[in-house]
Amino acid sequence: MEKKYNIAIIFGGCSSEYGVSLKSAYSVIKALDRKRYFPLMTGISMDGDWFYFNGDIEKIKNDTWLNEKDCVPAALSPDRKRHELLLLKETGVEAFKVDAVFPVLHGRNGEDGTVQGLVELAGIPLVGCGTLSSALCMDKDRAHKMAAAAGVRVPMAMVIEKNGKKKEVKDFAGKIGYPLYVKPVKAGSSYGVSRVLLEEELEEAVNIAFQYDNQVIVEENIEGFEAGCAVLGNETLITGEVDEIELSGGFFDFTEKYTLKSSAIHVPARISRETAEEIKETAKRIYKALGCRGFARVDMFLTPAGEIVFNEVNTIPGFTEHSRYPGMMRTAGYSFENVLEKIIELALRQ
Numbered sequence: 001m002e003k004k005y006n007i008a009i010i011f012g013g014c015s016s017e018y019g020v021s022l023k024s025a026y027s028v029i030k031a032l033d034r035k036r037y038f039p040l041m042t043g044i045s046m047d048g049d050w051f052y053f054n055g056d057i058e059k060i061k062n063d064t065w066l067n068e069k070d071c072v073p074a075a076l077s078p079d080r081k082r083h084e085l086l087l088l089k090e091t092g093v094e095a096f097k098v099d100a101v102f103p104v105l106h107g108r109n110g111e112d113g114t115v116q117g118l119v120e121l122a123g124i125p126l127v128g129c130g131t132l133s134s135a136l137c138m139d140k141d142r143a144h145k146m147a148a149a150a151g152v153r154v155p156m157a158m159v160i161e162k163n164g165k166k167k168e169v170k171d172f173a174g175k176i177g178y179p180l181y182v183k184p185v186k187a188g189s190s191y192g193v194s195r196v197l198l199e200e201e202l203e204e205a206v207n208i209a210f211q212y213d214n215q216v217i218v219e220e221n222i223e224g225f226e227a228g229c230a231v232l233g234n235e236t237l238i239t240g241e242v243d244e245i246e247l248s249g250g251f252f253d254f255t256e257k258y259t260l261k262s263s264a265i266h267v268p269a270r271i272s273r274e275t276a277e278e279i280k281e282t283a284k285r286i287y288k289a290l291g292c293r294g295f296a297r298v299d300m301f302l303t304p305a306g307e308i309v310f311n312e313v314n315t316i317p318g319f320t321e322h323s324r325y326p327g328m329m330r331t332a333g334y335s336f337e338n339v340l341e342k343i344i345e346l347a348l349r350q
Helices: 018-031 115-121 131-138 140-149 166-176 197-207 254-259 273-289 325-330 336-348
Strands: 005-012 039-044 050-053 072-074 084-089 092-097 101-102 156-159 180-184 192-194 215-220 227-231 237-238 241-245 263-266 293-303 308-316
Touching: 005 092, 005 336, 018 039, 018 115, 018 227, 018 336, 039 092, 101 336, 115 131, 131 140, 131 293, 131 308, 140 156, 140 215, 140 308, 156 166, 166 197, 166 215, 180 197, 192 197, 192 263, 227 273, 227 325, 227 336, 237 273, 241 325, 273 293, 273 308, 293 325, 325 336
Parallel strands: 005 039, 005 101
Antiparallel strands: 039 050, 050 072, 072 084, 084 092, 156 215, 180 192, 180 215, 227 237, 227 241, 227 293, 241 263, 293 308
């Protein structure tokens, strides 16, 4: 009889992307092959409290999961010999064996190496990127430096601290020209990101970005469109088909990412086969340079001249059936269920 594995699926999180995580986790849990995997649904509240959830998964989708009936306070055992999720009941501690941990978390305190470090400390197989690569990819400045060292073009950028001199920021903005982008160095889902058209908008954009991180990056605008590439694997890598973000105006902000009100995603991208292959090979190079494992989505720009410019890596991209990563893999012939099985098996073979 084939072994059934206990997979701790962690969702929610003390992050501005809490709601996005709930949608991704719902889709993952719903699609998981119950004959092979048993999901240990582990929710983190916005306050950072951990719970084992044993209710209807629809409650995760509509954010009613956190209640006394369905939840028990929980924690991962740090004992490397045990590999357990501890249920902290009033009557005592109960333990579930954990074969692998799948963090379905987005943004800070989940995608940035924090939870990954906890799992690796506990010695439990981890689905997806490890501590170092997760932290590097979340940090736009350091990720760009690593990609540049690997021979990939990156946008001109300047990082500023909260006590940074305003004149230096304005001087740099004047050097790279408008429009430009102001972003938190460590944040996802375009939270705190502004497209700045005029100098008088710059200071406010910087202040908005500082609401999400203690460092802000001012970055040149790259003409062209964003192209993404789903990468899966450890040593041997496979890719999905390249996708293309078509914008009618502005940029691919939070609203556009999750509603597509005035934009469209084309999979495969409307580019030549040769260009698509070049983007895939560049994505693999970036993936390896940043030490990624398991899976990640590498986002780049393709300029009108056909030059590929690195944007960012999402180590835990959106994971609903309609998200970009599953969409790219599906177009390449891998179903959502098949992708989940592949990335979990990569962890179990560690």
